[in-house]
Amino acid sequence: GEDVEQSLFLSVREGDSSVINCTYTDSSSTYLYWYKQEPGAGLQLLTYIFSNMDMKQDQRLTVLLNKKDKHLSLRIADTQTGDSAIYFCAESNNNNDMRFGAGTRLTVKP
Amino acid sequence: DVKVTQSSRYLVKRTGEKVFLECVQDMDHENMFWYRQDPGLGLRLIYFSYDVKMKEKGDIPEGYSVSREKKERFSLILESASTNQTSMYLCASSPNWKREFVDTQYFGPGTRLTVL
Secondary structure: OOOEEEOOEEEEEOOOOEEEEEEEOOOOOOEEEEEEEOOOOOEEEEEEEEOOOOEEEEOOEEEEEEOOOOEEEEEEOOOOHHHOEEEEEEEEOOOOOEEEOOOEEEEEEO | OOOEEEOOOEEEEOOOOOEEEEEEEOOOOOEEEEEEEEOOOEEEEEEEEOOOOOOEEOOOOOOOEEEEEEOOEEEEEEOOOOHHHOEEEEEEEEOOOOOOOOOOOEEOOOEEEEEO
16 A cells, blocks of 8 residues: 655754654655644644645745655744644545554654 | 544443444534554554445454444444554544545544553
């Protein structure tokens, strides 16, 4: 089946930038997403990007998409302790289902 | 705001028990999903439903069944719980992609199930 892969852990210092990377294999992906899961909570949609875009910025969040390499990244500027969470990359191709990565646990140290 | 609720946040059951996990959404979404989340494995799709009384197997349906009698409610059933079904279970819903430009899923808070 199609895969979505991301590293499991990332640790940064407060105030630094965080970059979470994701690769996927489905060349027909239409939408790519970043979800955030805080401890004890469900997944919350952070941002998304259409496959015909290469960048999207939303306040402290920047999403970069390299469609040729099937590589997606999420950059969080000025990372805060409240950003500590698990971040899931996901992709879909309009078939009413989504494929998720294993999640990257971001730890922000003061 | 879309709201997806799950009947329990925490559940402890014994091996062999029948377990029902309930999920309700209030946005008239056609599609509903059940995932399990395990460390290092991310989310894995168990079953999904794209209409009332319709169901489709996901990636790991073994040991589970589902029921969708009403549009707003999607139940996950463990006929005979086993210890390897100890996990976090997440329910999600989404509108049919033709209705909404962005195809995304809205998640409930999760049910952490422990099978002893």
